[in-house]
Amino acid sequence: MAYQPDRSQYPQKKADGTLDIDLASGKYLKLWQGPQHPGITGNMAIELTVCGDEVVEGKTHVGYLHRGFEKLMERRTFMQCFPIVCRICVPEPDFNEYCYAAAVEELAGLEVPELAHWIRTLILEMGRINSYLMYLGGQAGAFGQGVIGQWTTYVRDLMLDRFEELTGARIYHMFIIPGGVRDNLPEGFAARMETTLQEIESTLGDVERVMFHNAVFKKRAVGVGIIAPELLDSYGITGPNARAAGVAKDVRKDQPYLVYPELDFEAVTGKDSDIYTRADVRRRDLLLSIDLIRQILVKMPKSGAVMTKLPNVLHWKIPRGETYIRGECSRGEYGYYLVTDGSGYPRRVNVRGPSYTHSIALFERLVVNANISDVAALLVSLHTYPPEIER
Amino acid sequence: MSEASIERLKSKTTLKDILEVATEFERTARDFYAALAPKVQKNLRYLVQELAEEEQRHYDLFTQMAERDDLEQQLQTEVERPVNDHKFSDCIHLPDLGEQPDDQAVLQYALKREHAAMEQYHSLAQSTEPGAIHDLFLYLANEETKHKNELEKVYYETVHSGGV
Amino acid sequence: MVMQALYDTLKPRFLLGEFTKQRDDLAFITVEAVRLHALLRHLRDQEGFTHLVLLTAVDWLEDGQFQLTYLLNNRAKRQDVGLRVLIARDNATMESIHDLWAAAATYQRELREMFGIDFPDSPRLHEDFILEGWQDIPPYRRDFDTLKYAQENYRDRPGRETRDPAQHMKQQLYGED
């Protein structure tokens, strides 16, 4: 029989809607998870108020890695911004490069060569695979299954090798540059990519058997952390968090960009909207990315220009304007809102990371009444990356 | 046919004879330039003075050599008369550059002389056995070549200066 | 075209300002602060713009104004509309929209902290968000100088110097000339 907490001791709401928590009463305990905690994805902290095993209030604290990128960009030229945007998201930096580049190109009126669109799409899907692999390790880890993380870290490393040979770097690729991409694929890339994809598929088979067909994981993840579909709009929920709730929200399909219109796929959805379903949606989305990469490598042009002609980037000015560019990253809708004022510097850059709403408003709502032991798994299941919150 | 001309037709000559001609060559040139210097405009005088100094240096070399006892034996050696010997000795004869020759005329004359001397010393170096005299001719040939090259550069810069 | 039609329909009712078509699927519309809430509600409930993509501010320091940008998405129609609201920069205040989108409270909290814009009644508005214990002016305002701040608060590692090529050549090649 399921655990039933005794809620008779729970705090009352005050007139303004906040909880009337009197710590001196001894009924409640403040419990911090993070900023250093194995169950926290990156540098953030959760301030929990618990009553017994149950969370009565949770507050997300960020700011541990605020570097003020949006502000820093205001004093960098349009090309100088290119190397710093990737740092806004470590595990999946390429969306920053793509969204920024596309926003600059749109406001500057640049046409990007077709080959560059294909390579950009390829890179974004490669990044998605890496991000999911990290997530799977983290999600399993939140339930104490360390071995999954070891496997996924290994195959992620293989994908980093592909990134390295394609872009010249493993983590911060700095390859999708305003105007196009820096180079074409290296010789023999497709074959090596296929080997890597097969290795990842094989590992995913193991992951499925050990993590998903696992009584413990199911007991901890099924029916836990449910996001009601009606919350989606109110909390700005996108990506797998939304798709696991049965809504096929996927920017790649909804408002296709790059070469997605040329690729054959359907958005991956689930219906139970719990931790398990979200994990499963991500696992299947990862398999979709593998398929998309294979499609891309077959369909893409083999040669051609990779970059368009740029004006002299040392004093590149862009006319006044504003735009928003979005893409579907592993966590949901990633977007750049860029405002230009005719000068050589961005007037304003605002980065919309999906974690912004997922790990604050949404998480703070979901964590209420959760058991302490589920908090880490719940947070991981929202797949949040703190740097995109505080940019 | 003058005596000098007959002399030139001989295929063999002694080093001594050759040296005498060469010394004369340098001396007459030096005197010519020295006499010319005050006559030309001051703006060209550097050119003529430099030429006189150069010839003086060569003249000194020859006279010093002629005075060396150790070379007396060698100077009697017969050597093959250089092919361009006549051009060389022609240059002993002084040109008529007029009262006030300009830089171009002086340079053209000097160039012709240096060229002849260069060829002369070069052939002589080739037809002498290794030793002090051989080295001397080599040195002189080299000197004259350098000087000629310098003059050609001066000529190009002076006469062709405004070509741009 | 669709966006233009929507604009034309709503213009008289909400006294809309400038319309800027950025792409087929993205337009920006200027709207007065007092009409924003009603317009947002209408767009959300009647026009299918149910997704609040982002809410942020742009500092037009020279004009003494903040621009608040409310970006909405209509997934079914594949449309985005950005609403621009210009408010006075001094004592900047704007009506909260947390009642329309719960997530808006977070955006408003950040805007209060980073730009100093007040959103009365927005939940937890005055709780520190990213900057714990910040004493200076709100740092995303244009008059906050990040370089100056860095120079005052951090120390460069010694041993750095540089020369301007033209100045160096002048010194080396033609001096006082």
Added chain:
Amino acid sequence: MSIRDVLSPFTAWKNLFRDPVTIADPLNERPGAARYRGFHKNDMDKCIGCGTCETICQNGAIDMLPVSGVPAKLGDSGLRPRIDYGRCCWCALCVDVCMTGSLTMSNEYKWVESNPDLFRFTPGVDKKHWDNAELGYQRHAEKHLTPGERVEMPELEPAARIGSFTEIVDGYSIEQAKLEADRCVSCGLCIATCPAHMAIPDYIKAVRDGDYERGVQLLYETNPFSQVCGRVCTHRCEDSCAARHEGDPIAIRWLKRHIIDQVPQEKVLELIGKPAAPTGKKVAIIGAGPAGLTAAFDLARKGHAVTVFEAQAAAGGMTRYGIPEYRLPYDALDKDIAVITAMGVDIQYNQRVGTDIAMQQLQSDYDAVMLAIGLHQGRSTRIPGSDHPQVRKAVDLLRQITTGEKIEAPKSMVVIGGGNVAMDIARSMARLQLQQHGEIRVTLTALEDKAHFLADPVEIKESLEEQINILDSRGPQACVIDDSGKLLGLKTWKVLSIFDAERRFAPQYDESDEQIHEGEMVVEAIGQMADVSLLGNELTEKLEWNRGRIQIDSNGRTSENWLWSAGDCVKGPDVINAVADGHRVAISIDSVFTQQEAKS
């Protein structure tokens, strides 16, 4: 949940016997990928120290510093980038933007070191083991961050221009000029090369900003001959342009012209303002060419009374009497001169010093005298037959064309010379031939081979377009004259080589390759000299000379303390050099006046 969910996780045990996948010795066993962005390399032979890498570095990780053994020289600042790896983010924008392709990256990414200061070093200077690494990031073969191709200058097509002396070059439109100005990386390497050290990057920026009034002010700070220099400057600056290494140099000359073209004459006068109050000092300047008039302009602005004595009927010197109208229209030149005379400079035309007025007179009547007489006497090859009346000198002919003298164009002619003057006379005579005879028959013979022509490449290109028959490597031997005394043409030998190994002039001929080029006229355009006869014997003897030219100190002052000299007659032919010289002399004369004032 099923029994499968209980058993399935045990499949993890299959990995029990799997080999570890970790790399045992990553420091040695794992080289970076072929494109890896690792530690920098810098090719010292290619680097020009332009500092563009420093400019683009958004981390402020690059310093430009002098390096021992790398002196500053024209086109190379002598500075080299030092990189602070405490700041570098390995983005390689410095590699992408590098103007010469000297800066690259190795694939080396591992370096263990306990002293953090060692991670700040100058690639290519501080030797590193990856300096010869073959792998590592290279910029894409096509350079993307700065445009390499010059905006083409619109000009008259050959067929449209050959019939007249109309100016060939149209000048850039505002849009074209902006695009061309956009290519400049503002490194400033050109400034040292420009004899007048014009503020080139700044006035190019003025073009980018569309601020032409500021542009004109910048031009006049260093050069009152922008109409002239904007058209016919030798533009050595462009040889030092960083952009030339992997593309076309910036069209600095055309941008200068563009600025001055945009601002009306009245506005120019307003921008440069009125001269200072009169000082009572009087200066005589001999020769109204660029050197003389530049000095006149500067001195007049200081309030000194300047009189210029000009032997010809109009001012401009060689820019008027040497340069054909299709390259420099007289009205453009007149605009520059009008600004100068507007400063109160008095030009006495048709006054030949030495004939109409004596040097001694000037010495006694003025506080200072400046000699800027240019190089107006043509040199002759003095080959046999060169004293024939139909063997002419280019400078004389060009002067006659300017003064409007009627010239009987020969039906065929030969030009000797491979410099700009040779091209000028060939092209001018071609126009006259076409006007008078309906066809062009001009042969131009040059000692130099095509690669060593002294003429501007554009001049050669345009000459060829205008049907000039250019023969390179031909050494003139004689002007061929028939028994009746009629000039038949020019005899030449093939030049095998013109320079020796040390690049010294040492022509070698192939006498067997002899040609006779038909011509009723032969024009010698090999060089010019100054006519210093105006000095007279006494002054000639008094003055110190330096290898045929009047000796001047670094301020342009001669050994006679009342006399200065400047321009082509002391420095060789070059308009911008003459302008720079004029400034120098003006500063010197003015400072002498100041000292005199202080004493009295």
